[in-house]
Amino acid sequence: MKITSKLYMALVMIFLYAPIVVMIIFSFNSGKSTAVFTGFSTKWYAELANDSATLEALKNTIVLAICSSVISVIIGTVAAIGIYKLKMKWLKTTILSVTNIPMINPEIVTGVSMMLLFVFIGKLVNVQDVLGFNTLLIAHITFNLPYVILSVLPVLKQTDPHIPEAAQDLGCTPVQAFFKVTLPSIRPGIITGFLMAFTLSLDDFIISYFSSGPEFQTLPIKIFSMTKKHVKPDLYALSTLIFVAILVLLLIINFSQSKAENKNKRNMKG
Numbered sequence: 001m002k003i004t005s006k007l008y009m010a011l012v013m014i015f016l017y018a019p020i021v022v023m024i025i026f027s028f029n030s031g032k033s034t035a036v037f038t039g040f041s042t043k044w045y046a047e048l049a050n051d052s053a054t055l056e057a058l059k060n061t062i063v064l065a066i067c068s069s070v071i072s073v074i075i076g077t078v079a080a081i082g083i084y085k086l087k088m089k090w091l092k093t094t095i096l097s098v099t100n101i102p103m104i105n106p107e108i109v110t111g112v113s114m115m116l117l118f119v120f121i122g123k124l125v126n127v128q129d130v131l132g133f134n135t136l137l138i139a140h141i142t143f144n145l146p147y148v149i150l151s152v153l154p155v156l157k158q159t160d161p162h163i164p165e166a167a168q169d170l171g172c173t174p175v176q177a178f179f180k181v182t183l184p185s186i187r188p189g190i191i192t193g194f195l196m197a198f199t200l201s202l203d204d205f206i207i208s209y210f211s212s213g214p215e216f217q218t219l220p221i222k223i224f225s226m227t228k229k230h231v232k233p234d235l236y237a238l239s240t241l242i243f244v245a246i247l248v249l250l251l252i253i254n255f256s257q258s259k260a261e262n263k264n265k266r267n268m269k270g
Contacts, residue, residue: 020243027236044237051234057222058238064133064218065201068140072197075141076148077190081182083149084156103146111210114139118211131213139211140201147200148193155189199246 030041048054079099086092102110115131118138122130159182167177183190205220212221223235 023236024240024243026233027240029233029236032233044233045241047232048234048237048241054219054222054234054238057217057219060133060216061202061219064136064140065198068137068144068201069194069197071137072141072144072148073190073194076145076193076197077152077186079145080149080152080156080189084153099146099149101146102143107143107204107206110143111139111207114142114207115210129213129215131211133216135211135213136208136216136218139207140204143204143207144197144200147196148190151193151196152186152189155186159185195250202242202246 026037027044028040028042029037030043031038083092083095083099086095114135118130118135122128163185164174164177164181167181168174172180203220204218205224208218209221209224212218219238226232226235
């Protein structure tokens with residue numbers, strides 16, 4: 001039984017990570033072939049550094065992901081606290097159901113509907129080129145918010161509601177109690193929500209495709225336009241760098257969270 005479970009886990013890991021391993025290997029391919037490895041080279045990383053159009057799309061993607069994630073975390077955290085403090089169960093259930101709609105709604109439907117909404121508003125205010133960074137930002141915040149709310153809510157439910165009250169009894173104002181007690185206790189959920197929002201925003205294509213204009217292009221849209229011609233290995237190099245950066249970020253955050261948990265356990269024992 002143990003051998004079967006280990007074999008199953010090995011197959012799952014191979015299925016999940018084999019494409020990434022192949023991508024990393026071929027990012028160091030000396031030839032242009034994306035199927036035959038002809039030798040080790042870093043020339044595609046050098047070409048990537050000289051590809052201004054791709055780097056511009058990467059910069060746009062990172063700026064959009066950071067802005068949408070930060071705004072989503074702020075709005076989503078406040079919304080999660082508001083939902084958590086609701087007394088009426090039917091209202092809380094209704095709001096949570098509405099919150100889940102962007103998650104279960106097909107992206108093509110969300111993308112098309114948001115495009116039509118933006119164009120309609122543009123005509124109302126007499127703006128021709130309405131699609132651009134602002135519409136992309138609104139669209140990304142829209143589909144990021146549910147993930148942030150659902151990341152913060154479980155952590156809120158696990159916190160002791162009497163601790164903020166005790167802080168207020170000791171002289172803190174409600175705002176001070178929130179920033180000194182509530183916010184630190186829900187920080188893991190906020191970080192998780194931010195990472196999820198950042199990742200979703202980073203690789204979104206369908207909604208971005210319908211919400212973007214010609215003057216602001218994200219990396220997934222840029223890659224899609226390139227696949228119509230030919231995918232060069234420099235995109236493998238770019239994808240490898242993004243994967244490594246996110247992996248390092250996750251390791252740092254997981255290490256800091258585990259360190260904080262161990263510190264809390266030691267303080268509780270002390």
